[in-house]
Amino acid sequence: MITNQSFAETLLDGLQKPEDYNGPEIEVILKESKCDNLREIVDSLLKDNVTGSKIGMFQKNEEEDGELSATVIERVNSLGYKVNEM
16 A cells, blocks of 8 residues: 555655755655644744744745645744745
């Protein structure tokens, strides 16, 4: 049986950084959004990855497209970040 988690892990195992890549370090975090606490995931990602108080955010058609984007928007607003829409 292939789960979403194992499929994602298999897919990620096949990815390689291009030899000439000199951008920021990329970290892939696999979470099961249906099982894990989204609020905790978002708070952790914001705390660990955002410096300062400004965040750039892009929303397709300027609409929330699911529970994850709704949670991100709620937490960003609750934590007092200034949002620059892109």
